Amino acid sequence: MVIAMNNTLREDLYEYIDKLKAIYGEYLAQVIVYGACAKSSFYDKDTDIEILILVELDDNEIKEYQNVLTEATYEMFLDKSLYITPIVINVNYFMEWKDSHKFYRKINQEGIKLYEQDTIAIHKTLVDDSNREIKVAAYQCKVTDDIKENFETICKAVEHAKEEQVDLIVFPECSLTGYPSINIETSEDVDFETVEFCLNKLEKMAQQYNIYIIVGTVTKHRERIYNSAVLLTTDRKRYYYNKRCLWGKDKENFSIGEEAGIFAVNGIKIGVRIGCEVHFPEYFRELYREKTELNITLFYDQSDIDNKEEYNKTMSYMVTRAAENICYTLTSNILGPSQCAPTVLLDKSGNKLVELDRHSEGLLIYNIDNFQRNYEEEWRNSIADRINKG
Secondary structure, three states: OOOEEOOOHHEEEHHHHHHHHHHHHHHHEEEEEEOOOHHHEEEEEOOOEEEEEEEOHHHHHHHHHHHHHHHHHHHHHHOOOOOOEEEEEHHHHHHHHHHHHHOOOHHHHOOOOEEEHHHHHHHHHOOOOOOOEEEEEEEEEEOOHHHHHHHHHHHHHHHHHHHOOOOOEEOOOOOOOEEEOOOOOOOOOOOHHHHHHHHHHHHHHHHHHEEEEEEEEEEEEOOOEEEEEEOHHHHEEEEEEEEOOOOOOHHHHOOOOOOOOOOEEOOEEEEEHHHHHHHHHHHHHHHHHHHOOOOEEOOOEEEEEEEHHHHHHHHHHHHHHHHHHEEEEEOOOOOOEEOOOOOEEOOOOOOEEEOOOOOOOOOOOOOOOOOOOOHHHHHHHHHHHHHHOO
């Protein structure tokens, strides 16, 4: 028997999504239908309806929900005669998973997105709230080839940030592990068990101290190695942004990331980028289109000889990215020998709010308490929106 994907079928699928919302709650990120039901307006009712369920849970947590998901799926078969095949995937690794499963590689073109977590709606309800604020910190520190030594440095900075009642602290690129080809020979030399141990400890600190932590580190997932920014939340969740702009020895050491790098911290929508991605306005225009309010860049940018010219050039990149996207912009770079990127906070027009001394260890701290745009910022926003719409 062949039937069209009519309103009744759609309503049935949305009923299934309601069940998924009840199961996964805030961890449910996206629901995508694939296969015959999505590729054509007709499908054989005796065949499976493939549903991809993208969640903000790790593999072990996904297994904990398996039984209740099976029950909900079986209920749809009994009540609606629908043969649903659910596939549950961690949203952060969906692109990697898709590429490794040949049948699903065209899902971006052929799949139908039935549900997506409404982060933009959250943004709209908050954007006019003049009382919102976030106290941010960025640590400028020396990074070595010793993970335990780097971890102790990071923990001391988190302790300091806690005393200053900071909401979010940011550390440089590869600050936990050291940088492959500089501190360590290759990314394969990283002790990933120790990395996981340290991240678990930082998760506990984030919860205990009620502080969000973004740390740069080398990570490994399913045999792929990434240059990552890891967000550790106050409720012990973990999110990743994996560097996409790879050059030089990066190409030998890392896989290219796929994540959007957009998160929420205390109701503030933030975007995360890493290193040389600042050279390309396109990476930051992605964040502008998603209406981020604070953009963060992690750097490991240094030279063996003093190069103030390169430092000034990178600063000019940051000023431009802040102004053209009308967004607070925070960076965190490592300490010496000669820093080629700043640790700085810029306002929505690219003006410096606070900058750490070049070549000095320290913790930048600033309370951002004004997310409303002034007349000139609104004007630039209207022009940018018009250009983006073509």
